[in-house]
Amino acid sequence: MKLAIAGKGGAGKTSITGTLARMIARRGRRVLAIDNDLNPNLSLTLGIPAARISSLPTFPAEIVRRNEDGVYELAMSLAELCDICSVSSPDGVSLLVAAQPREAATGCMGSAHMAVRGVIGAAPSGDEDVCIVDLEASTEHLLVSTAEHADAMYAVVEPYGTSLETGRRVAFLARDLGLPHVGLIANKVRDERDLAAVGAYAERHGIELAGAVPYDECFHQAERAARAPLDHDPDAPAVRAIDELAGQLVDGGARPGRERSSPPTALR
Ligand SMILES: Nc1ncnc2c1ncn2[C@@H]1O[C@H](COP(=O)(O)OP(=O)(O)O)[C@@H](O)[C@H]1O
Numbered sequence: 001m002k003l004a005i006a007g008k009g010g011a012g013k014t015s016i017t018g019t020l021a022r023m024i025a026r027r028g029r030r031v032l033a034i035d036n037d038l039n040p041n042l043s044l045t046l047g048i049p050a051a052r053i054s055s056l057p058t059f060p061a062e063i064v065r066r067n068e069d070g071v072y073e074l075a076m077s078l079a080e081l082c083d084i085c086s087v088s089s090p091d092g093v094s095l096l097v098a099a100q101p102r103e104a105a106t107g108c109m110g111s112a113h114m115a116v117r118g119v120i121g122a123a124p125s126g127d128e129d130v131c132i133v134d135l136e137a138s139t140e141h142l143l144v145s146t147a148e149h150a151d152a153m154y155a156v157v158e159p160y161g162t163s164l165e166t167g168r169r170v171a172f173l174a175r176d177l178g179l180p181h182v183g184l185i186a187n188k189v190r191d192e193r194d195l196a197a198v199g200a201y202a203e204r205h206g207i208e209l210a211g212a213v214p215y216d217e218c219f220h221q222a223e224r225a226a227r228a229p230l231d232h233d234p235d236a237p238a239v240r241a242i243d244e245l246a247g248q249l250v251d252g253g254a255r256p257g258r259e260r261s262s263p264p265t266a267l268r
Pocket residue numbers: 007008009010011012013014015016137156187188189213214215216217219220223238
């Protein structure tokens with residue numbers, strides 16, 4: 001299964017992706033997590049020590065080439081790429097960080113998008129393997145087809161107007177790109193009214209609400225302590241909600257393309 005996590009800046013993509021990746025790994029899947037954000041922080045929410053963030057390996061310069069049809073493809077196998085630059089994270093998640101710009105005025109990072117596109121395409125698609133991508137906040141990844149080979153794209157949305165609107169645009173473009181499954185994950189849900197607002201918005205626009213995560217101070221406390229939310233407080237309500245989502249995605253009703261077995265329960 002190949003999952004792409006999108007949404008507005010600050011919505012909670014990286015917090016959810018890192019926690020979800022580990023929760024899926026704890027369910028016995030081999031997980032490849034990819035940081036496609038040019039301001040990469042996924043290592044932190046996966047639980048890699050913050051002191052390592054600046055020295056994490058990133059994709060080599062010659063990672064993509066154009067084939068005879070003019071299409072960009074990986075210039076090496078996924079196994080070779082992982083040998084060079086994957087990083088082991090807690091719970092056995094493998095992390096690939098696409099890029100970390102170290103100099104200003106060096107041009108756009110289009111090759112990083114093309115490389116991530118190639119990696120998602122090359123990632124194994126069997127039941128035992130899950131590839132999960134933390135996308136950048138801009139919707140540019142949808143214009144350059146970064147996650148074209150994903151099985152599902154979920155837009156993380158907060159329960160307010162512009163965040164929901166971003167989720168709707170992401171869902172529209174992801175469908176236009178041909179992704180088989182598209183949904184929303186409500187985050188920072190404070191009460192039943194928030195959940196109902198996201199649910200009504202999703203229904204009005206015909207988008208599945210795949211999961212809901214409550215507002216939880218644990219995320220801020222974890223950041224202050226420079227720890228992954230999951231390591232900081234494994235029993236925090238938001239962490240438990242993401243665990244429930246992991247279960248739905250890999251073992252249960254919310255698996256891409258299937259109906260959910262039950263509505264999200266962020267506020268339990
Ligand atoms: N459920 C939540 N409750 C409270 N704060 C959250 C929650 N999810 C994320 N946050 C906080 O919101 C901020 C943005 O989260 P982040 O995951 O970096 O968003 P994004 O990757 O979408 O930009 C961070 O400070 C994070 O700790």
